[in-house]
Amino acid sequence: MSLIQIKDLNKHFNVLNRREGLGGAFLDLFSGDYNIVRAVDGVSFDIEAGEMIGYIGPNGAGKSTTIKMMTGILKPSSGAILVNGFPPHANRIRQAQIMGVVFGQRTQLWWDLPVIESFKILKDIYRVDQKTFDDHMGLFNELVGLKQLYKQQVRTLSLGQRMLCDITASFLHNPQVVFLDEPTIGLDISVKAKMRTVIKELNQTRNTTIILTTHDLGDVEALCRRIIIIDKGKVLFDGDVKKVNALFGAYRTLKVQVNDFDESTLKALAGQMIQHFGTNNGISISEVEKHWTDITIDQARTPLADVLSFVMTNFPVHDVRIVEISMENVVQKVYDGALS
Amino acid sequence: MKKYFAIIRGAFMVGMVYRLGFIFTILGNLVYLGVAYYLWTSIYETTNVMRGLTFNEAFLYIALGSAVFILLKTYSDWWISREIIDGNIIIDLIKPIDYQLMTLFTNLGFVLTNLIAITIPTALMLVLVFNVTIPYGAGTLLFPFSLIMAFVISYCFDYFTGLLAFYTESTWGLSITKDTIILVFSGALVPLQFFPEGMQKVLMVLPFQTMYHTPLMLFTRPDQPWEALAGMLLVQCGWALGLILLTRLFYLQAIKVLRISGG
Ligand SMILES: Nc1ncnc2c1ncn2[C@@H]1O[C@H](COP(=O)(O)OP(=O)(O)O)[C@@H](O)[C@H]1O
Ligand SMILES: [Mg+2]
Numbered sequence: 001m002s003l004i005q006i007k008d009l010n011k012h013f014n015v016l017n018r019r020e021g022l023g024g025a026f027l028d029l030f031s032g033d034y035n036i037v038r039a040v041d042g043v044s045f046d047i048e049a050g051e052m053i054g055y056i057g058p059n060g061a062g063k064s065t066t067i068k069m070m071t072g073i074l075k076p077s078s079g080a081i082l083v084n085g086f087p088p089h090a091n092r093i094r095q096a097q098i099m100g101v102v103f104g105q106r107t108q109l110w111w112d113l114p115v116i117e118s119f120k121i122l123k124d125i126y127r128v129d130q131k132t133f134d135d136h137m138g139l140f141n142e143l144v145g146l147k148q149l150y151k152q153q154v155r156t157l158s159l160g161q162r163m164l165c166d167i168t169a170s171f172l173h174n175p176q177v178v179f180l181d182e183p184t185i186g187l188d189i190s191v192k193a194k195m196r197t198v199i200k201e202l203n204q205t206r207n208t209t210i211i212l213t214t215h216d217l218g219d220v221e222a223l224c225r226r227i228i229i230i231d232k233g234k235v236l237f238d239g240d241v242k243k244v245n246a247l248f249g250a251y252r253t254l255k256v257q258v259n260d261f262d263e264s265t266l267k268a269l270a271g272q273m274i275q276h277f278g279t280n281n282g283i284s285i286s287e288v289e290k291h292w293t294d295i296t297i298d299q300a301r302t303p304l305a306d307v308l309s310f311v312m313t314n315f316p317v318h319d320v321r322i323v324e325i326s327m328e329n330v331v332q333k334v335y336d337g338a339l340s
Numbered sequence: 341m342k343k344y345f346a347i348i349r350g351a352f353m354v355g356m357v358y359r360l361g362f363i364f365t366i367l368g369n370l371v372y373l374g375v376a377y378y379l380w381t382s383i384y385e386t387t388n389v390m391r392g393l394t395f396n397e398a399f400l401y402i403a404l405g406s407a408v409f410i411l412l413k414t415y416s417d418w419w420i421s422r423e424i425i426d427g428n429i430i431i432d433l434i435k436p437i438d439y440q441l442m443t444l445f446t447n448l449g450f451v452l453t454n455l456i457a458i459t460i461p462t463a464l465m466l467v468l469v470f471n472v473t474i475p476y477g478a479g480t481l482l483f484p485f486s487l488i489m490a491f492v493i494s495y496c497f498d499y500f501t502g503l504l505a506f507y508t509e510s511t512w513g514l515s516i517t518k519d520t521i522i523l524v525f526s527g528a529l530v531p532l533q534f535f536p537e538g539m540q541k542v543l544m545v546l547p548f549q550t551m552y553h554t555p556l557m558l559f560t561r562p563d564q565p566w567e568a569l570a571g572m573l574l575v576q577c578g579w580a581l582g583l584i585l586l587t588r589l590f591y592l593q594a595i596k597v598l599r600i601s602g603g
């Protein structure tokens with residue numbers, strides 16, 4: 001039996017259409033004008049014990065909502081969900097004992113207390129014995145040097161330090177499954193690397209099932225074998241991360257800032273690209289914000305360096321940046337049939 | 341039960357972090373007691389006994405009332421409603437603990453901080469500065485137990501007010517209203533004996549008086565007959581139990597708002 005079984009899962013929210021201004025706020029009191037938001041819309045998947053899943057999608061895709069249902073916080077509108085054989089919301093307290101959760105934007109540590117005190121309280125809440133506790137803290141100390149933070153008040157930790165502590169806390173009671181909802185958001189590269197080491201280590205040594213939500217493809221690439229892509233509440237892709245990598249690993253986005261930019265520059269750019277690199281060049285161009293143009297390049301077809309030198313020589317370029325493909329782009333490409 | 345002890349301990353430590361604020365509470369209380377002292381002295385200018393209370397009894401009642409008020413003031417209605425509104429309640433809901441017991445014991449931790457940092461110093465000042473005589477009797481022994489019941493009842497009102505945040509985004513007015521009702525109807529501000537007789541009858545069947553009037557009367561009039569003392573305690577325990585159950589049912593209803601519409 002799979003550890004997590006989800007079948008035709010739906011979560012719909014009724015959202016009041018709010019009117020503007022003071023009078024509007026008053027009218028809203030009597031309003032029956034609701035919109036239905038299909039946050040999770042017919043999702044199905046099974047997850048085996050010990051898997052490490054990348055659950056990804058752009059903002060508002062429905063990732064957190066799915067996690068809140070798997071942890072028993074939200075009740076599904078319809079559909080079935082079983083974790084370790086039980087519906088999570090039916091017996092929240094028993095289920096909580098086998099789960100660990102990190103919500104990236106919130107902390108489960110005691111804000112006003114030194115770090116170590118939170119761990120001690122959690123130790124008693126989850127009834128962890130002293131030896132397991134010592135081993136666990138020892139491991140984290142080895143991996144990320146946690147000990148030097150013990151005496152520090154949680155409110156004074158940096159975002160990265162706090163997140164490491166939160167992750168330590170979520171694994172403390174040796175749960176069967178850990179949900180990590182955006183644990184790397186806002187972190188710099190070095191902290192991200194530490195985080196990945198820890199997560200990988202725990203998955204391998206303890207066989208903990210891990211479900212990782214992120215909109216950083218790098219996290220998924222580094223950690224997961226299986227990836228589930230979700231957008232607008234629907235699963236777009238569920239399969240081997242290699243398949244996605246093969247496709248998107250080749251893509252890069254070149255961001256260029258051009259002096260005296262206007263509509264005609266964009267048109268000229270697009271036109272000259274086609275002239276120079278041909279029609280099937282794997283390049284797409286869009287203006288994202290004022291003066292900044294995104295040129296997404298499939299390196300399998302046209303080398304990035306060629307595009308870069310072409311743009312640099314033909315346009316009055318002010319600034320250039322190269323970024324990995326964004327989640328929004330991935331989703332767009334999946335819609336366009338890239339993975340089918 | 342170890343997990344709930346850990347929660348008390350944690351809350352106690354959090355309370356201690358804010359110990360600087362206690363000094364102001366103690367000073368404020370001293371000023372209040374000074375004003376109350378002169379007020380009640382002038383009320384008792386022409387008579388020794390009023391409504392069956394001597395000056396010493398009345399002032400002890402008032403002073404102790406303010407000490408108990410500060411003891412029970414943990415602002416739990418505020419932080420419960422805040423964590424509901426900003427969504428941090430989900431952090432509590434992913435833990436294997438009962439929400440009502442968790443908030444109850446967190447509150448107990450704060451009460452213990454208040455006890456050590458505010459109530460005991462205030463009580464000492466009462467004896468030293470205002471020179472009140474403290475009576476002893478069977479009621480004195482029952483007082484601590486009665487105080488614990490008063491704590492449970494007070495917590496239930498806070499918990500209920502906090503949970504209303506599931507239904508409305510501004511609990512500010514509700515909290516203030518609750519505080520005012522309790523302050524007046526419980527006999528915390530003025531002993532119930534000083535209310536009109538008809539009103540006294542009504543107030544005695546409401547739960548508010550069990551929060552202040554009951555423990556304070558046990559303390560200021562400890563030599564009442566056993567039946568009277570036991571009767572008061574029994575009523576208090578009844579309310580404590582009833583309110584715990586009622587708020588528990590209310591929680592089960594209110595949490596549906598979160599479960600279904602995401603808070
Ligand atoms: N409590 C709620 N009430 C109404 N709409 C909500 C609520 N929670 C989430 N949503 C909506 O559901 C969608 C999915 O949200 P979420 O699961 O948080 O996305 P993600 O975590 O993938 O960014 C979004 O459109 C969001 O606005
Ligand atoms: Mg989210």
